[in-house]
Amino acid sequence: MVWYLWAILGVFAIVFEIASPSFFALFIGLGFFGSSFLAYFTENSLILQILVALLGMFVGAVVFKRQRVANAPASKIGQSDEFIGTKGKVLNEILPDAQGRVKLQAPVLGSSEWNAQSATDATIAIGTNIEIVSIHGHFLIVKPISN
Structure with missing residues (x-):
């Protein structure tokens, strides 16, 4: 796939993320941008580009989950x-x-x-x-x- 198609998918995912109250589309967009970056600099196969997109999504979700758990308040204020x-x-x-x-x-x-x-x-x-x-x-x- 050409690099700009991955970038367009990434932009759509980020715009969707802005319109939604969750964070799941952000990682999809980051994965698409990773594949766009790979496709721009190399002539690799579509399968490798898809794997890079999936890896970017997975890593983003894991990092966000770890950060979210670390920032969870330990107090019972308000309860x-x-x-x-x-x-x-x-x-x-x-x-x-x-x-x-x-x-x-x-x-x-x-x-x-x-x-x-x-x-x-x-x-x-x-x-x-x-x-x-x-x-x-x-x-x-x-x-x-x-x-």
Whole structure:
């Protein structure tokens, strides 16, 4: 295939990439440009040009995947798990089979007072210091902690 056909395919792939929200067409375009480069400087077979295009696509995808995994955030900011470990005090007694009410030192998901359930089978008295174990929708699972 002549070199400019590979380049035209590469341009179409890059334009498609700009119009789409993913990154897959970018690597197709880079593979096509690699084949265009090879076809321009050498008179190789179509099979070799196709192999270079496929190799360029594969290498681009692997490098992008590796870079994307390395840049993934390790924090839980913005998730409910971010608040596990937040401390507070019991306002209404928490019974093993009933929810009570707690006031937290810092607001969690916009509120500093929450309904809470005990993580243990013990009653948690008013004024006891607690810590969030998990968040279940509209209530917290808490455990008592020592002062």
